Amino acid sequence: MIEELLQPKNLWFLAQGLGVTLIISVGSLFLSFMFGTTLGVFRHSGSKPWAKAAGLYVEVVRNIPNLLFILGVRFLTPLPPLVAAIVAFTIFTTAAVAEIVRGGLNSIPKGQWEAARSQGFSSLGILVHVVLPQALRNMVPPLMSQAITVIKDTSFVWVVGIEELTGKGMILMGMYATLPQVFTLFGLLAATYFAVNFGLARWSRAVKART
Amino acid sequence: MNPGPFALFKWEAAVAEWPVFAIGLGTTALVSVLALVLSLALGLAFGMAGAAKAKGLRAPARVYVEFFQNTPLVIQIFFLYNGLPYAGLVLPVLAVGVLGVGIYHGAYVAEIVRAGIAAVPLGQKEAAASQGFNAWQTMVHVVLPQTRKVVLPPLTNQAVFLIKNTSVLAMVAGGDLMYHADSWAAGNLYYGPAYVITGLLYLALCLPLSRWVRKMEKRTAVLA
Numbered sequence: 389m390i391e392e393l394l395q396p397k398n399l400w401f402l403a404q405g406l407g408v409t410l411i412i413s414v415g416s417l418f419l420s421f422m423f424g425t426t427l428g429v430f431r432h433s434g435s436k437p438w439a440k441a442a443g444l445y446v447e448v449v450r451n452i453p454n455l456l457f458i459l460g461v462r463f464l465t466p467l468p469p470l471v472a473a474i475v476a477f478t479i480f481t482t483a484a485v486a487e488i489v490r491g492g493l494n495s496i497p498k499g500q501w502e503a504a505r506s507q508g509f510s511s512l513g514i515l516v517h518v519v520l521p522q523a524l525r526n527m528v529p530p531l532m533s534q535a536i537t538v539i540k541d542t543s544f545v546w547v548v549g550i551e552e553l554t555g556k557g558m559i560l561m562g563m564y565a566t567l568p569q570v571f572t573l574f575g576l577l578a579a580t581y582f583a584v585n586f587g588l589a590r591w592s593r594a595v596k597a598r599t
Numbered sequence: 600m601n602p603g604p605f606a607l608f609k610w611e612a613a614v615a616e617w618p619v620f621a622i623g624l625g626t627t628a629l630v631s632v633l634a635l636v637l638s639l640a641l642g643l644a645f646g647m648a649g650a651a652k653a654k655g656l657r658a659p660a661r662v663y664v665e666f667f668q669n670t671p672l673v674i675q676i677f678f679l680y681n682g683l684p685y686a687g688l689v690l691p692v693l694a695v696g697v698l699g700v701g702i703y704h705g706a707y708v709a710e711i712v713r714a715g716i717a718a719v720p721l722g723q724k725e726a727a728a729s730q731g732f733n734a735w736q737t738m739v740h741v742v743l744p745q746t747r748k749v750v751l752p753p754l755t756n757q758a759v760f761l762i763k764n765t766s767v768l769a770m771v772a773g774g775d776l777m778y779h780a781d782s783w784a785a786g787n788l789y790y791g792p793a794y795v796i797t798g799l800l801y802l803a804l805c806l807p808l809s810r811w812v813r814k815m816e817k818r819t820a821v822l823a
Binding site for chain 2 (some may be wrong): 448453456459464545554557571577581585
């Protein structure tokens with residue numbers, strides 16, 4: 389019975405779902421990192437209007453469930469499902485990354501800015517060559533846990549019918565509906581997510597220990 | 600002509616049928632409060648176990664935290680809702696929400712509590728021991744009270760995450776705010792106002808908590 393569930397065809401079916409999970413995760417994490425860093429730098433820049441705007445974005449987005457962005461982008465825009473999912477995750481995760489970047493920038497002493505300025509660096513030059521490289525080191529652990537959150541939360545997009553890992557699992561569950569099969573399937577899904585995320589967490593701890 | 604997703608008559612319909620949103624909001628609030636209580640209880644127990652010297656206490660705490668922090672809440676909720684009935688255990692959907700969300704966030708609370716305990720200087724424990732406190736009394740009367748300032752901001756942050764995550768109940772027809780808004784919109788296709796109103800209601804629940812955390816963090820930053 390369990391052999392029937394675990395036949396190569398079904399494992400390949402799940403692997404394709406894991407592929408979709410990783411595409412959404414990596415795509416949205418990459419975009420969120422770019423937008424989030426920009427917003428985080430804006431927020432760090434004092435009381436200028438764009439700092440206020442970035443702050444407003446972060447406050448609003450962080451206090452609304454990601455599921456709402458997933459539904460909203462899917463049903464209120466003409467984007468194809470997978471793109472809509474990446475956009476929704478980018479909207480949400482950008483706010484989280486902006487907070488992490490702001491925290492990272494705050495952790496760098498003012499003296500670093502002053503020293504670099506005395507050496508003739510421009511503000512952007514200081515940011516890119518002096519402050520961000522140091523801040524990045526402090527940002528690795530929270531960024532990694534954000535990445536884990538994204539990977540876990542991609543399971544939300546099954547709600548709009550995208551067949552990522554959880555979705556594929558639920559489809560299989562419709563075909564193999566006995567107690568041992570269902571429990572095996574849940575175990576397999578949990579173990580797959582766990583392997584990916586625990587591996588990431590381990591790796592993040594190793595990186596942190598090295599710096 | 601296509602009236603657009605935010606046409607006025609759709610807003611009027613949403614306002615006229617406000618009890619739909621109110622009922623959902625009530626369920627979300629109820630599940631959030633009960634799940635928060637459960638997560639605090641579990642987090643306190645597993646957090647203390649995780650900070651203990653005995654390996655027999657630390658190991659199960661580690662397993663609990665790692666398992667629930669590294670697997671999706673959706674899988675856990677689906678297991679409670681779709682999986683357990685195969686074993687003859689059918690839980691009401693509200694219980695699925697409270698248990699699922701509570702156990703999941705309990706793992707995060709446990710880590711906060713453990714870190715809070717670790718931040719209390721060892722001398723405090725030694726001093727308590729020298730006064731004749733046993734391990735349990737030391738924990739309850741000396742260590743835990745001192746963790747309050749450290750753990751309260753991250754715990755409140757966790758409460759915000761918890762409230763947002765109760766929306767996963769919508770995926771098992773849980774009757775929460777997200778579910779009611781989405782099924783209302785799926786019925787009449789008035790997605791625009793439904794989602795905006797839902798967003799504002801979640802914002803109303805979460806923003807005060809977030810703002811409080813921000814204020815506390817600023818205060819400690821000034822002190823430090």
